Amino acid sequence: MRPFFAATLALIFVTGAMATELRGTGDLGVVVERADGKLLVVEHSGNSRLAEIEGLGDLSHASVVFSRDQRYAYVFGRDGGLTKVDILKGRIVNRVMQSGNSIGGAISQDGKWVAVSNYEPGGVRVFDAATLEMVADVPAEYAPGKFSKTVGLVDAPGNQFVFSLYDGDQIWLMDMMDPRKPRIKRFENIGRAPYDALVTPDGRYYIAGLFGEDSMALLDLWHPEKGVQKILKGYAEHDDKLPVYKMPHLEGWAIAGNKAFVPAVGHHKVIVVDTDKWQILDEIDVHGQPIFVMARPDGRQIWVNYAHPDNDTLQVIDAESHQIIKTLKPGKAVLHMEFTPRGENVWVSVRDDDRIDVYDTSTLERVKSLPALKPSGIFFTNRAHEIGL
Amino acid sequence: MFITLCALMTSATAEAVTAERQTELRNLVHQDCGSCHGMRLTGGLGPALTPQALQGKNHEFLFVTISEGRHGTPMPPWRMLLTEQDINWIVDYLKTPEARP
Numbered sequence: 001m002r003p004f005f006a007a008t009l010a011l012i013f014v015t016g017a018m019a020t021e022l023r024g025t026g027d028l029g030v031v032v033e034r035a036d037g038k039l040l041v042v043e044h045s046g047n048s049r050l051a052e053i054e055g056l057g058d059l060s061h062a063s064v065v066f067s068r069d070q071r072y073a074y075v076f077g078r079d080g081g082l083t084k085v086d087i088l089k090g091r092i093v094n095r096v097m098q099s100g101n102s103i104g105g106a107i108s109q110d111g112k113w114v115a116v117s118n119y120e121p122g123g124v125r126v127f128d129a130a131t132l133e134m135v136a137d138v139p140a141e142y143a144p145g146k147f148s149k150t151v152g153l154v155d156a157p158g159n160q161f162v163f164s165l166y167d168g169d170q171i172w173l174m175d176m177m178d179p180r181k182p183r184i185k186r187f188e189n190i191g192r193a194p195y196d197a198l199v200t201p202d203g204r205y206y207i208a209g210l211f212g213e214d215s216m217a218l219l220d221l222w223h224p225e226k227g228v229q230k231i232l233k234g235y236a237e238h239d240d241k242l243p244v245y246k247m248p249h250l251e252g253w254a255i256a257g258n259k260a261f262v263p264a265v266g267h268h269k270v271i272v273v274d275t276d277k278w279q280i281l282d283e284i285d286v287h288g289q290p291i292f293v294m295a296r297p298d299g300r301q302i303w304v305n306y307a308h309p310d311n312d313t314l315q316v317i318d319a320e321s322h323q324i325i326k327t328l329k330p331g332k333a334v335l336h337m338e339f340t341p342r343g344e345n346v347w348v349s350v351r352d353d354d355r356i357d358v359y360d361t362s363t364l365e366r367v368k369s370l371p372a373l374k375p376s377g378i379f380f381t382n383r384a385h386e387i388g389l
Numbered sequence: 390m391f392i393t394l395c396a397l398m399t400s401a402t403a404e405a406v407t408a409e410r411q412t413e414l415r416n417l418v419h420q421d422c423g424s425c426h427g428m429r430l431t432g433g434l435g436p437a438l439t440p441q442a443l444q445g446k447n448h449e450f451l452f453v454t455i456s457e458g459r460h461g462t463p464m465p466p467w468r469m470l471l472t473e474q475d476i477n478w479i480v481d482y483l484k485t486p487e488a489r490p
Contacts, residue, residue: 060428078427211463243465246424308421
């Protein structure tokens with residue numbers, strides 16, 4: 001009995017010590033388990049799962065931004081739920097149902113405001129990051145009585161938010177100097193059906209992908225007075241358009257030096273763009289309709305995943321030569337990728353195989369697999385300090 | 390084209406979709422159609438596909454929409470990836486999901 005008792009005491013002591021042990025959050029992240037409305041808290045120093053958080057509602061297409069102290073994750077659910085999660089404690093701090101149907105969100109430059117992009121009702125709503133109290137409601141009324149779904153919401157320098165109107169063919173620039181009365185600058189007729197957008201890592205250019213035409217809409221945030229300009233007009237126009245079984249995502253804008261790598265829409269190509277002149281440098285033939293085209297943080301490699309039915313594949317492109325250096329077959333439905341902050345590893349969600357795979361980006365070999373139920377988005381806390389993420 | 394499709398549909402409706410295929414199609418509907426229509430089919434960039442939302446839209450219309458896509462919208466044609474039996478099963482599933490095992 002005595003040794004058993006001592007062992008039990010030792011166990012209690014160890015458990016207690018672990019619970020109170022101090023730790024940073026710079027190597028933490030979350031993985032969305034979309035079918036069950038759950039979030040996994042993970043860490044990428046030892047590549048392990050730390051906690052499971054339940055009760056986040058419909059997480060199809062869920063995305064996440066982080067507080068600047070990298071402790072809290074704001075989770076945007078499809079059902080309009082906005083949830084604030086304490087990733088250190090592994091629990092929900094606050095949750096509001098802010099709309100009927102939402103698509104994503106952003107956190108302001110000063111970290112004080114969280115904006116959510118809604119489909120229903122079409123528009124953007126802004127919340128106090130501390131309390132989740134709504135401070136501004138901005139319906140996307142692009143014509144009298146007509147409201148648009150909003151997409152491509154990002155933060156930008158000057159405490160601004162920028163978003164696009166899918167039904168209204170517009171870009172809106174929202175100044176948060178007075179958060180309760182945001183000032184809006186509208187740009188109209190930017191091109192047909194913007195489906196997603198991004199801001200370059202330096203915060204200067206906002207670029208919307210257009211579903212309705214083979215081009216993109218560019219807004220120079222240093223010179224908004226110059227208006228929106230169309231770039232990459234008629235890319236890949238010499239090819240027949242192929243069906244698109246999933247909309248590409250532009251959030252992971254891949255910039256390597258003065259080159260940007262973007263997914264074509266309706267073409268199995270990655271377009272290489274000169275970011276000084278915004279002209280096409282090259283078109284790379286790839287395995288399918290690209291969804292995420294992401295640069296390793298050092299810009300040397302570009303990783304690409306694909307739409308259904310080619311979503312069992314990942315390809316790695318050499319950013320210098322534009323050659324495909326590796327084709328990987330991780331498994332069924334590769335949905336998302338996230339690089340560790342300095343890019344030695346990349347985490348990959350393999351939805352229909354219920355797995356997260358971790359690859360070494362120098363050997364291109366899998367180094368670890370973690371179980372996860374229907375995983376989709378993977379988000380590491382270093383996003384807290386990236387403009388537009 | 391429409392008439393041919395209708396003919397294909399009626400001939401195909403009677404044919405059974407295996408239980409295994411049904412599981413795959415259910416996954417496809419919620420996970421892949423769900424990337425635009427929402428995993429719970431309550432709508433996203435694409436419209437809601439709940440039984441209520443589809444009231445008044447007949448089988449033929451939904452069959453042609455899935456098979457051929459909708460021109461001028463992001464809805465792609467699925468005929469290269471799905472058989473007529475698959476599409477018929479999906480239309481029935483969307484209209485009366487509770488009737489399915």
